[in-house]
Every structure is written in structure tokens, then in C-alpha cells.
Amino acid sequence: MVSSAPCTALPGRGKSSFTLQRCLLGIFLATLAFLLFTLSDACVLPPPFQALELVGKPKPYYEVGEEVTYRCKKGYDQVLGFLTIATCEPNHTWVPISDDACMKRKCPYLGDPKFGKADYPNGTYQWGAQVHFSCSSGYYIIGKAIINCVLKGENPHWDGKVPQCEKILCAPPPKIKDGKYSFSDIEVFEYMEAVTYSCNKKPAGEELTLVGEKELYCAGNGVWSSSPPQCKVVKCPFPAVENGNQLLGLGKKFSYRDTVVFECIQGYYMNGSTTSVCNGESVWEPPLPKCLKAAPPPNTKPPTISYSVSTSPSTKPPISTVSGYPNPDGPFDDEFAQWIILLIILIAIVLIAIIILCLYRRFQRRKKGKAVRAQYNTYQKSLTTSAEPTT
Ligand SMILES: *[C@@H]1O[C@H](CO)[C@@H](O)[C@H](O)[C@H]1NC(C)=O
Numbered sequence: 001m002v003s004s005a006p007c008t009a010l011p012g013r014g015k016s017s018f019t020l021q022r023c024l025l026g027i028f029l030a031t032l033a034f035l036l037f038t039l040s041d042a043c044v045l046p047p048p049f050q051a052l053e054l055v056g057k058p059k060p061y062y063e064v065g066e067e068v069t070y071r072c073k074k075g076y077d078q079v080l081g082f083l084t085i086a087t088c089e090p091n092h093t094w095v096p097i098s099d100d101a102c103m104k105r106k107c108p109y110l111g112d113p114k115f116g117k118a119d120y121p122n123g124t125y126q127w128g129a130q131v132h133f134s135c136s137s138g139y140y141i142i143g144k145a146i147i148n149c150v151l152k153g154e155n156p157h158w159d160g161k162v163p164q165c166e167k168i169l170c171a172p173p174p175k176i177k178d179g180k181y182s183f184s185d186i187e188v189f190e191y192m193e194a195v196t197y198s199c200n201k202k203p204a205g206e207e208l209t210l211v212g213e214k215e216l217y218c219a220g221n222g223v224w225s226s227s228p229p230q231c232k233v234v235k236c237p238f239p240a241v242e243n244g245n246q247l248l249g250l251g252k253k254f255s256y257r258d259t260v261v262f263e264c265i266q267g268y269y270m271n272g273s274t275t276s277v278c279n280g281e282s283v284w285e286p287p288l289p290k291c292l293k294a295a296p297p298p299n300t301k302p303p304t305i306s307y308s309v310s311t312s313p314s315t316k317p318p319i320s321t322v323s324g325y326p327n328p329d330g331p332f333d334d335e336f337a338q339w340i341i342l343l344i345i346l347i348a349i350v351l352i353a354i355i356i357l358c359l360y361r362r363f364q365r366r367k368k369g370k371a372v373r374a375q376y377n378t379y380q381k382s383l384t385t386s387a388e389p390t391t
């Protein structure tokens, strides 16, 4: 009864001390095992290799002098002169063996295809590597451009065939209505060979304009650089802008790619673009501007007029102020500000000097006054003292 009392009274405490004991025992045993291992002449297995595998089953530790044998994994060949047997040394290390002992097997070397090139970007043709094929200029590839050396079972092989390089050829380009192209008698065009289109002369009146690309070249196998042009009568309406002045492109007839430039007369502002070009559909592009009365909205910037008279309006970059470029007014403004600051400093110095001077003067005066008063007092005193003895 007496002995059971503390056990039942403190069951939790007894339990926790028990687990603590177990824990301490575990730590002790682990330390002992570690000490035994480090003091004993034993080795544990070296870390696993990429190219090598252990022959037989691994053991937790090996005694000094014991040997372990490795062999090359699948897809690897042994390299002569490298060990695959390791011995446990007295300093608990293995006489080193390494991945260098086994080398990946190679796929058969593939040469350049005819009119093309084979590249080995991995610098090897072992399994895992790639070959990239490309064809010479004027030839196109038939087949896979990239093939891989892959391991299948014991031996690696390429997962594709060497592609072929075929000559790029084009059939004659399309014929067009009211026009023709050069070299029309040729039936097969080679890579980069070009033809030039032109429009037929109409007997009278309306002139035909070539709209689109004038020159086409064989850009790929059976592919021309662009669609053929058209021969059309292009005649844009006379450009008239009310309350505007035409600055450039004056004329009577307005045909393909003709350009006009407008400005608005004083008191009017422009809505639209200053420059318009006659397009292949006989339409001004962008539409001719409008000159509107009344003040422009407060947030509209004054239009920057760019005169572009070239036939292709988009060749010239728009005139713009590049941000971050030194502002030409900058240095002047800086100098001006410096002068102002200097002036302010000078004025301040002068003011301070004047104040100091005034204060000094007043101080001096007061001192003088005191001195005079003192003199006067002594004089008075001397008068009274000199008067006393006379009595
Ligand atoms: C262990 O001993 C072997 C030869 O007995 C030696 O080659 C190796 O460098 C030693 N290793 C270390 C870590 O001291």
C-alpha cells in the first residue's frame, strides 16, 4: 500500500522519466556505436556512382583489407587502366575508384549529308547526345533536323535517319492581268532568282500602275517572296482641304504613292494628319485632314509637321525630342540660377555686416556714455570732497 502510493500519485512523472531514460540510453548506444566504428578499422560503402554498380549485396560496414567489386552499368564500357575493385584502407577510406572507370557507349558516327552539315553540339556521339543537321544555302531539309543517340537495351542507337538536302526550286510566279514579268520563258527558278513585274501600256488615256511588290524572288522551295503585284488605274480624288493650304504635292493628277501635305490657315486647327498618300485603292491614306475653327482643346499639342516627300512615307522616322537628351536651355538656366544664389548670398553678407556695424556703434556709444557719466560722477564727487575740507 505504501509503495504503490507514489506510483499512482505521479503516473505522468514516472512515465516521462522512463522515456527520458530510454532516450538517454539510445544516445549513449549511438555514441558508443559511432566510437566503436571510428575506433575500429572499418569502412562504409562509398557513395553510389553514375557509371558503376556494386557486384553483390552491400554490407553496413567492411573490415580493413576487405574488397568490394564494381562493374560498369548498362550502356557503359570499362576503360583500361582504371580499377573497379576497391579495398578498405586503415584510415577508413577506399582506395579510390571513380566514374572514369566506365565510359558511355557511342552511337555510330554520322557524317555530313550531301549538300549539308552534321553538328555535334554536345561534342560527343555517346548516348544522350544529339546531332543537328542543316543544309547549305539553296537547299532545304527533308527529314528530322535533330536526332538523338539513345540507349536501347545494352547498345545505343540513333533515333532517326540522316536527313536529305534537296535543291530549292520554284515554279514560275503567277501571271497577272494587264502585266508581265521578266524571264517569263524560264520554267524552273532556283533559290534567290528574281523576276520583275511591269504593267502593259494602254493604248490611250488611263495609265496602269503597278501596285504591290515589283520584284519577287524564289525564297524557299516552291515559295515566292511575296504575292504578285496588280496593274491598276490608280487615281485619287483632287485633294481639297477647306481653310487649308497645300504645301507639297501640288499637281493635277494624283496617282499611286503621290503625297500631299497640308496646313491650316490662321484661326483654324488641324484634325487629322498633315501628310496623306494616294494608295492602291485610289484613296488618300490617312484621310485628308480637316481644318476646324475654334480654339483647339487645351490638351492638344501643337502639331509637329513632318514633310515627307519621298514616295514611301514611312521611311523617315518622325521628328521627336529624345528624352534624356541634354536640353539646350539647360546650361543657361543653371548659370542663371547660380548667379541668383550668389547675389542672394552677397546681399545677406552685406545686411549682416550692416547689422553688426549698427550694433557695434550703439555699444560703443553706450560705453562712451557710461564713461562720460562716470567722469561726471567723479567730478561731482571731487567737488563735494574738495568742498568739505574747506569748512
Ligand atoms: C588513406 O590511405 C590511403 C593509402 O593507405 C591513401 O592513399 C589515402 O590518401 C588516405 N586517405 C586519407 C583521406 O587520408
Ligand SMILES: *[C@@H]1O[C@H](CO)[C@@H](O)[C@H](O)[C@H]1NC(C)=O
Residues within 6 Å of the ligand: 121, 122, 128, 129, 130
Ligand atoms: C546536347 O546539346 C543540346 C543543344 O545544345 C542540349 O539541348 C542538350 O541538353 C545536350 N545534351 C546533353 C546530354 O548534354
Ligand SMILES: *[C@@H]1O[C@H](CO)[C@@H](O)[C@H](O)[C@H]1NC(C)=O
Residues within 6 Å of the ligand: 271, 272, 292, 297
Ligand atoms: C477629329 O475628328 C474625329 C473624327 O473625324 C473626331 O472623333 C475627333 O474628336 C476630332 N478631334 C478634334 C480635336 O476635333
